[in-house]
Amino acid sequence: MAEGARHHILSVLVENKAGVLARVAGLFSRRGFNIFSLAVAPTDEARFSRITIVVDVESAPLDQVVQQLDKLVNVVSITNLAPHEAVERELLLATVAVDPAERSQVIELVGVFGGEVVNVGADRLTIMLAGGPDKIDDFEGLLGTYGIVELQRTGRVALPKLTRAQPSIAEAG
Amino acid sequence: MRLTGAQALIKSLETQGVEVMFGLPGGAILPVYDPILESSIRHILVRHEQGAGHMAEGYAMVTGRPGVAIVTSGPGATNIVTPLSNAYMDSTPLVVVSGQVPTGAIGTDAFQECDITGVTMGITKHNWLVKSADDIPRTVAAAFHVATTGRPGPVLIDVPKDVSNAQMDWYWPSSIDELDLPGYSPVREGDPVAVRRAAQLMLSAERPVIYAGGGVLKARATAALRELAERTGFPVVTTLMGRGCFPDSHPQCLGMPGMHGNYTAVTSMQRSDLLIALGSRFDDRVTGKVDSFAPHAKVIHVDIDPAELGKVRRAEVAIAGDCRIVIEELIEALAAAGLDGRPAAGTGQPGATGRPGTPAADRPALDEWWEQLRRWQDEFPLHYERDEGGAVKPQMVVETLRDLSPADTIVASGVGQHQMWASQYWRFDHPDTWVNSGGAGTMGFAVPAAIGAKVGRPDRTVWAIDGDGCFQMTAQELVTAAAERIPVKIAILNNAYLGMVRQWQEMFYAERYSEVYLSPDLPDYVLWAEAMGCVGLRVESSEEVAPAIDKANQIDDRPVVIDFRTDAFEKVFPMVPAGASNDAIVVHPEQDRNLR
Numbered sequence: 001m002a003e004g005a006r007h008h009i010l011s012v013l014v015e016n017k018a019g020v021l022a023r024v025a026g027l028f029s030r031r032g033f034n035i036f037s038l039a040v041a042p043t044d045e046a047r048f049s050r051i052t053i054v055v056d057v058e059s060a061p062l063d064q065v066v067q068q069l070d071k072l073v074n075v076v077s078i079t080n081l082a083p084h085e086a087v088e089r090e091l092l093l094a095t096v097a098v099d100p101a102e103r104s105q106v107i108e109l110v111g112v113f114g115g116e117v118v119n120v121g122a123d124r125l126t127i128m129l130a131g132g133p134d135k136i137d138d139f140e141g142l143l144g145t146y147g148i149v150e151l152q153r154t155g156r157v158a159l160p161k162l163t164r165a166q167p168s169i170a171e172a173g
Numbered sequence: 174m175r176l177t178g179a180q181a182l183i184k185s186l187e188t189q190g191v192e193v194m195f196g197l198p199g200g201a202i203l204p205v206y207d208p209i210l211e212s213s214i215r216h217i218l219v220r221h222e223q224g225a226g227h228m229a230e231g232y233a234m235v236t237g238r239p240g241v242a243i244v245t246s247g248p249g250a251t252n253i254v255t256p257l258s259n260a261y262m263d264s265t266p267l268v269v270v271s272g273q274v275p276t277g278a279i280g281t282d283a284f285q286e287c288d289i290t291g292v293t294m295g296i297t298k299h300n301w302l303v304k305s306a307d308d309i310p311r312t313v314a315a316a317f318h319v320a321t322t323g324r325p326g327p328v329l330i331d332v333p334k335d336v337s338n339a340q341m342d343w344y345w346p347s348s349i350d351e352l353d354l355p356g357y358s359p360v361r362e363g364d365p366v367a368v369r370r371a372a373q374l375m376l377s378a379e380r381p382v383i384y385a386g387g388g389v390l391k392a393r394a395t396a397a398l399r400e401l402a403e404r405t406g407f408p409v410v411t412t413l414m415g416r417g418c419f420p421d422s423h424p425q426c427l428g429m430p431g432m433h434g435n436y437t438a439v440t441s442m443q444r445s446d447l448l449i450a451l452g453s454r455f456d457d458r459v460t461g462k463v464d465s466f467a468p469h470a471k472v473i474h475v476d477i478d479p480a481e482l483g484k485v486r487r488a489e490v491a492i493a494g495d496c497r498i499v500i501e502e503l504i505e506a507l508a509a510a511g512l513d514g515r516p517a518a519g520t521g522q523p524g525a526t527g528r529p530g531t532p533a534a535d536r537p538a539l540d541e542w543w544e545q546l547r548r549w550q551d552e553f554p555l556h557y558e559r560d561e562g563g564a565v566k567p568q569m570v571v572e573t574l575r576d577l578s579p580a581d582t583i584v585a586s587g588v589g590q591h592q593m594w595a596s597q598y599w600r601f602d603h604p605d606t607w608v609n610s611g612g613a614g615t616m617g618f619a620v621p622a623a624i625g626a627k628v629g630r631p632d633r634t635v636w637a638i639d640g641d642g643c644f645q646m647t648a649q650e651l652v653t654a655a656a657e658r659i660p661v662k663i664a665i666l667n668n669a670y671l672g673m674v675r676q677w678q679e680m681f682y683a684e685r686y687s688e689v690y691l692s693p694d695l696p697d698y699v700l701w702a703e704a705m706g707c708v709g710l711r712v713e714s715s716e717e718v719a720p721a722i723d724k725a726n727q728i729d730d731r732p733v734v735i736d737f738r739t740d741a742f743e744k745v746f747p748m749v750p751a752g753a754s755n756d757a758i759v760v761h762p763e764q765d766r767n768l769r
Contacts, residue, residue, distance in 0.1 A: 014356070015355065015356060018302075019290065019291075019294075019302075022291070022294065023294055026294050026295055027295075030295045047355075061483070063483060064480065064483065064484055067479045067480035067482075068480045070479070070480070071298075071478070071480055072299075072356070073298070073299040073319060073354060073356055073357050074299075074356055075356045076355050076356040077356075
């Protein structure tokens with residue numbers, strides 16, 4: 001996955017209603033915008049869901065994507081996160097075919113990356129790793145040398161980075 | 174008060190102020206048709222659901238109120254997809270109610286089931302599948318709110334049959350807050366900083382053009398636009414959707430730009446150093462090849478839809494807001510920035526030829542620009558070869574219709590050559606008198622749209638200027654018009670061809686005519702008109718044109734159809750070939766020498 005300025009993250013708060021995902025996806029397809037990844041889940045408030053969309057900004061200017069999305073009646077708000085302004089995480093599940101001789105190597109690799117073996121079969125392991133997109137990419141590449149049987153990534157979720165500035169006395173008071 | 178969902182739906186429409194709706198019943202919408210018998214709302218029974226949709230559009234375009242149509246599920250609903258798409262492209266407020274199979278049957282491929290909210294997702298501003306009778310009043314109120322505010326547009330409410338039959342306790346939402354629209358809040362006022370920057374650009378422009386579109390009409394901004402134009406002395410072009418938003422007979426009006434715009438309107442934009450786009454969207458039919466459109470112009474773009482700003486052309490100053498409010502803000506900002514408040518134009522002194530002089534008497538900076546514009550107008554007016562004792566010229570029919578009909582006549586048209594001639598040769602001096610299909614280019618729009626317009630403005634004369642190809646697509650709605658006593662008048666410019674396609678094949682496909690011939694007398698339009706309860710007239714020579722129009726204008730108790738047999742070889746000029754730069758404008762062959 002080539003990272004960089006090509007991709008932008010939109011964190012889109014939508015009404016939690018039937019068909020909303022179809023409206024968002026339909027907008028992207030009919031306007032010719034490309035989605036790189038997409039993750040949807042309810043928020044802490046039952047009325048709303050959050051869709052995290054990684055957009056290919058070479059397919060259309062980001063501003064045009066945001067403005068068109070904002071016209072959807074079910075879209076409540078859009079937060080535009082440049083990659084360096086966001087904390088991003090993604091989860092990977094992978095089942096790898098490993099003969100007993102290689103098993104310890106794979107477990108070691110998982111350990112180095114801070115992942116977890118979540119299921120063990122006779123000649124297979126299912127592994128989980130959560131992390132930033134670069135880390136997941138690296139891990140996926142290294143796993144590839146062992147024969148991946150199945151692999152699933154969730155797509156990114158993201159929140160804005162917190163500012164490090166101390167609150168002023170007035171604000172704190 | 175206990176009501177059925179169907180009763181609540183009709184009561185909601187009444188509460189919303191609906192006076193007329195266009196529709197056709199069927200299985201899934203049956204419960205809703207029962208309370209119509211007791212309703213104050215006039216229901217007009219169409220012959221095809223597409224007719225209902227276009228009638229609702231015509232009604233909306235001349236009244237500014239949302240048009241309402243009602244159809245059944247499945248094919249009833251899909252038949253109104255074209256009008257929804259048309260209204261979406263032209264930002265016409267429309268509320269369509271469709272029946273749906275009972276909720277328990279949804280997803281089972283039941284008889285006359287169609288996922289119409291899915292089908293229309295991309296061509297409505299929003300749509301709703303109502304799951305409970307309790308939601309009906311709130312949904313209807315929300316639908317009208319969404320259709321009519323911000324950038325107007327069509328909405329659809331899909332009502333399953335069991336929801337119509339269920340009982341509910343009547344209520345009516347008392348405020349917008351109760352409509353459950355947390356993500357909907359259209360802008361109105363322009364950003365004051367941007368407005369001041371726009372005013373500065375306007376004060377220093379040497380070759381400005383106001384590029385006024387349909388948004389000016391939608392925002393009821395015609396008076397504001399006129400004041401802005403007269404205070405600045407700037408020339409105004411009016412797009413196909415904006416025709417009538419600034420009077421054609423005003424000395425500062427340059428007419429229509431675009432693919433079939435007049436030479437001066439097109440070229441003024443090409444040479445401009447500042448385009449002030451008001452409620453217009455840089456449509457490809459206006460810009461031609463975008464890369465070479467108005468290459469020297471800075472752009473001020475005012476639109477109520479923020480997504481239009483920068484979509485096609487980057488704007489130096491982009492202002493999201495209601496056109497009327499922003500124009501008024503601009504006028505104030507210009508006055509504050511030192512523009513003399515005196516109206517400068519409209520005062521243009523009529524010259525010896527009847528053409529007004531330079532309007533902006535107190536803006537000497539614009540003198541040179543106006544001299545250039547007047548030269549273009551003199552050299553390249555709209556032109557066609559007058560009657561040579563041969564075939565009736567379609568342009569002459571439009572001019573005669575214009576001259577013999579009241580000044581505030583409403584004109585509807587279909588799509589093609591006749592539409593361009595109507596837009597070019599009519600004199601649009603009043604807002605909301607031009608009803609045509611601009612963005613979608615829907616053939617067959619004219620007849621039903623004219624009927625809807627006449628229902629909305631029964632006091633006005635309504636003429637449809639139609640083509641023979643278009644007429645054959647939706648003519649059956651004249652039965653509706655005759656039955657409902659809606660006396661519209663239809664002028665068919667019958668050239669026996671799909672004329673615009675023929676023109677392209679002649680000019681760009683080496684005269685290889687493929688599937689464009691229709692025949693002048695199959696069908697027999699006079700017999701057809703009579704069969705539908707209309708008066709049918711036929712005109713075969715230039716001398717018969719005016720008498721036939723006079724006769725038609727005197728008939729006020731039933732629809733009239735005139736079959737004008739016109740010259741099949743006539744082409745629409747000027748023309749910018751598709752995909753070419755506007756600089757490559759092709760004028761009438763007789764004017765060609767002036768270009769060299």
